[in-house]
Amino acid sequence: MNGQAAVQSTVSTAVVRSLISAARKHSTQRVIGLRAVPDADAERRFADSGERVHVLPCVSSLAIRDALRNRAGDEWLVILTDRPEEDLGAGILGHFANQRLQTPGAWEALKERFGADRIDRPLSTLKQRLPVAQGLLRITPDEGWPAAPGAVLTIDHAFASVAERQLALQRGPVDGLSVLDWTMRTDATDRMADLREFGGNELADAVLQWLTDRAGLAGKPLLRFLLTGRAAEAVPVGIALNVLTETGGRTAQDRQLSELALARLEHLWAGSAEPITPSMLAALGKSARNVVEAQLEDPARWQEAHAALQAADRLLTKIQASSLGRDSQLLPAGLTAMLQRLAETLRSFPGSGIDAVEKAWAAAEDHRLAYPLRGNAQDPRVAPFHAAVRLARWLTGDYALPDSFISAVHLHAHVHAWVDTAYNDVAAGVSDQLLGEGLATILRLTEQRRHGHDREFARLLATSTSSDEGRAAGRLDGAGDPVWHLERLLPSVVLPLARAKNTLLLVLDGMSAASAAELASTVLHGNEGWAEVIPAASERRGSAVAVMPTLTNLSRASLFSGQLTSGGQSRELSGFTALTKAGGIAQSQLFHKAPLDSSRPGLALQDDISVVIADQQTPLVACVLNTIDDALDKSDPAGTTWTPDTIRHLRPLLSAAMAAGRTVVMTSDHGHIVERRRGELRAFGETSSARSRLPETPIGEDEVLVQGRRVLAEGGRAVLAVDETLRYGPIKAGYHGGASPAEVVVPIVVLVPGDNVPDGWKLAPSQEPLWWSVVAGGGAARPAIPGAGLTKTAKDNTPSMLDILDSSDPVPAAPRLGAAVVSSGMYKAQKAIAGRLAVSDSQVASLVDALAAGSGTRLAKEAAAVVLQVAPARMDGAVAQLQKLLNVEGYGVLRVDGSMLVLDARLLREQFGVTDHG
Structure with missing residues (x-):
């Protein structure tokens, strides 16, 4: 081949840069001679790595000599000439790098840019290989391409480098999932457009072909999205394809609908070089689903995954196939359909039966959007329906009325407090009318049952008050744990604790048993080191009975004074000081709202309070927190989730107590009821509150007359409202003063740092009732609340596990897997x-049954603690022992998956040689 035949018509700047880069490594000369057409338009100047470069066409040896004579010493001179080396002579060639003219080839330049000695065949034999090579040179980063492994430039290395640098694919193996994940980037389409503009269509097409070749069967349809600049549609369409191509268990009508919908999408594959087959579409659908499911597990990616699912829903509607998504465990429309089925079973409850409710709830609960990792992204419909299912479980139990006042208090504190919490969640409602009807049925049934319980509670309260029950001991005695008169709570419970261990008493004005259940749960599950304790002889959280009427100036003054009295803050302070000194507490402090609110800027607590809590010489510190009571006037107590953050000052107070190692007693002066805009205003001349009045007119069925020593208003006789719909004053967000258990029963929650259990106390088992966390029929019976003393009066449904929980006599469960x-x-x-x-x-049998009945044979550790009736702090030890018993020869019958316990029921039956008969 002669020199003239090898002359290039053009020499790109990228090629010039690569030759300069090579010359820097192998020569000291700063002049490069290239065989090329010396077109005058080819002259140009630019900078490379901070050095000036002059590309100069020269038509003769004389022109070359002149260029060499006039070049600046600090610049690179690149001479383009078509003269053979014989015409130039040794004198000119001696100025050139390598003492010769070079033939500028794109592939040779490319090897240099990748630090390679050779190029493998799949890359060098590409169609349009020269434009591809030129494109790679044009988009070479300033810092160069990553060096080719083994000095061999492969197509995988070249195109993976482009994908990472130009398209921003994550470094690592490239496959169909990574490419689909990349299509969801907001800049994916723009980056592909930039690759086309700067690297050329040939390189862009080759790279996209290479990317989709790694997607297996899904590659061909995926390539159409990339080549047409519609990358953002790939995953949403893929999700829709996953729905359309999942034909298992479908009716003939649904299969026909799916085929029609796929036909409506055929335009998306128009122009494909190869036919797009159903198996390819199914593969793309499966890959898209895998990508979205992985993103849903990442809180940072959840929102874009959800947006893709919403887009898939819209597409299915557009192609008239939305009904096919009703069973999807991924699409938003699937969750809506599952909630609609659940609403239907609730709407016909109890006729539909608890099993139908549990089945419908299990499907909804297992939906990938029901409980996302991002709590703030949770579907707002899920919580009301979860609460409705809990109430349905409770409603499945026997309708039983208490036969003594202490059993009525226990029933409310240990069961109905949780009912009220669930009721509030259900009452929050949903925006969809069809779904709302199902919730309304459960609310109505709950109200009917609670209505009877509340009236019986008020009747027993009136009897107990008039007989002055418990006067001598300051408490109600009977089966089960004692219930304190509120005025005896400090001398009988708090002061003994403070004498043994420094204590912080927190009086949350207006906190009901339901509010306490919610608050204590968030504190105990907050990973801040708190554990709940109860007296060693007790089984459940303690309770007290407020003073009548259930008003702050009566109950709170009596609480702090240790005796029946009334008054404001000054009376509380004087009574507290006298009581603590008489009880052997030399140093004590009581803080009301004003000093708590006066902290310096930047501090969560007022200085004096922090100092006193930390002071080991002050055994008892008491603080009054008014957030809940204030909400009855100003906000929505039912719509508030009570946590240490929603109650002003509570979190810093708990943190200070934890740092000081103090025991914490959380209690209140009375509870409250919530205004639900369905109440009745009944006007009377003399009222002491919105829920209490003088006995001047006949007493209605929704009222009760209380009289006796513990009635501190209206001359020792007062009429109190019972039904939550009755009030005597202007409308507010909530009320207290009446005789409903939500107003009368005062919760007592005692917390200790870690396992620092005081003498005479023990770690409390989980306080949630079993129906709160475990499916109906999903666990063996546990004893009912000690001393509940319930008298059966009616029965709603077929007996279930919940019947056992609500009865006073444990009934053996039918033989089941656990047994x-x-x-x-x-x-x-x-x-x-x-x-x-x-x-x-x-306990083992109960947990096995609960796990076997649970969705996916899984159960949260918190729920397992309820089943086992162990303290949450003891759960890890209990699980370790359970695994010793159940994991025969180390096989994973019972395993821990994060916060969940998982049972391999098949392996359990195999290892223990059993079947269940439940």
Whole structure:
């Protein structure tokens, strides 16, 4: 080949840069001679790595000599000439790098830019290989391309480098999932457009072909989205395809609908070089689903995944196939359909039966959008329906009325407090009328049952008050835990605690048992080190009975004074000081709202309060927090989730107590009821509150007359409203003063740092009722609340586990999986190997049944603690013992998955040789 035949018509700046880069490494000369057409328009100047470059066409050896004579010493001179080397002679060639004319080839330049000695065949034999190479040179980064492994430039290395640098694909193996994930970037389309503009169509097409080749069967339809600049549509369309191509279990009508919908999408594949087959579309759908499911697990990516799912919903509607998404565990429309089915079962409850409710709820609960990792993204419909299912479980139990006042207090504190919490969540409602009808049925049934319980509570309250029950001891005695008169709470409970260990008393004005249940749950599950304790002889959280009427100036003054009295803050302060000194507490402090609110800027607590809490010489510090009571006038107590953050000052007070190692007692002076805009105003001449009045007119069925020593208003006799719909004053957000259990029962929550349990106390088991967390029929019976003393009066439905929970006499459950396991020979052998155990056979059986009935045979640790009736702080130890018993030879029958316990029911039956008969 002669020199003239090898002359290039043009030499790109990218090629010039690569030759200069090579010359820097291998030569000291700063002149490069290139065989090229010396077109005058080819002259140009630019900078490379901070050095000036002059590209100069020269038509003769004389022109070359002149260029060499006139060049600046600090610049690179690149001479373009078509003269053969023989015409130039050794004198001119000696000035050139490598002492010769070079033939500028794009592939040779490309090898240099990638630090390669050779190029593999798949890359060098590409169609349009020269434009591809030129495109790679044009978009070479200033810092150069990553060096080719083994000095061999492969198509994978070249195009993966482009994908990372130009398209911003994450470094790592490129496959269909990574490409689909990349299409969801907001700048994906712009980056593809930039690649086309600067690298050329040939390079862009080759890179996109290479990317989609790695997607397997999904590659061909995916390529159409990329080539047409519609990358953002790939995942939403893929999700829709996943729905359309999942034909298992579908009716003939649905299969026909799916085929028609796929036909309506055929325009998307128009122009494809190869036919797009159903298997390709199914593969794209599966890959898109995998990508979105992975993103839903990442809080940072949740929103874009949800947007893609919404777009898929819209597409299915557009192609008239929205009904096919009703069973999707991924699409928003699927969650809506599942909630609609649940609403339908609730709307016909109890006729539909609790099993139908549980089945419908399990489907909705398992939906990927029901409980996202991003709590603030949670579908607002889920919480009301979860609460409605909880109430349905409770309603499935026996309708039973208490037969004594202490049993009525226990019933409210230990069961109905949680009912009220769930009721508030359901009452928040949803915006969809069809869904709302299902919730309305549960609300109505709950109101009917609570209505009867509340009236019976008020009747028993009146009897207990008039007989002055518990006067001598300051408490109600009977079966189960004692219930304190509120005025005896400090001398009988708080002061003994303070004498043993420094204590912080927090009186949350207006906190009902329901509010306390919600608040205590958030504190105990907040990973801040608090544990709840109860007296060693007790089984449940303590309670007290407010003074009548249930007003702040009566109950709070009596609480702090240790005796029945009335008055404001000055009376509370004087009574508290006298009471604590008489009780052997030399140093004590009581803080009301004003000093708590006067903290310096930048501080969560007023200086004096922080100092006193930290002071080991002050055994008892008391603070009054008014947030809940204030909400009855100014906001929405039912719509507020009570946490340490929603109650002003509570979190810093708890933090200060934790730092000082103080025991914390959280209680209140009275509870409250909520205004739901369905109440009745009944005007009377003399009223002491919106819920209490003088007995000047006949008493209605929704009222009760209380009289006796603990009635501190109206001359020892007062009429109190019972039904929550009755009030005597102007409308507010909520009220107190009446005789409903929500107003009368005062919760007592005692918290300790870590496991620093005071003498005479013990760690409390989880306080939630079983129906709060476990499906109906999903666990063996546990004893009812000690001393509940419930008298059966009516029965709503077929007996279930909940019947057992609501009865005073435990009833043996039918033989089930848990019972079969603990009766097996293998279980007995495992017990012998495990040695001393703290969990009983009945606890093991209960948990096995609860897990077996749970969705996916999974149960949250908090729910498992309720089933086992162990303190949350003891759960890790309990789980370890359960695994010793159930994981035969180390096989994972019971395993921990984050915050969940997971049971392999098949393996359990196999290992223990059992079947269940439940």
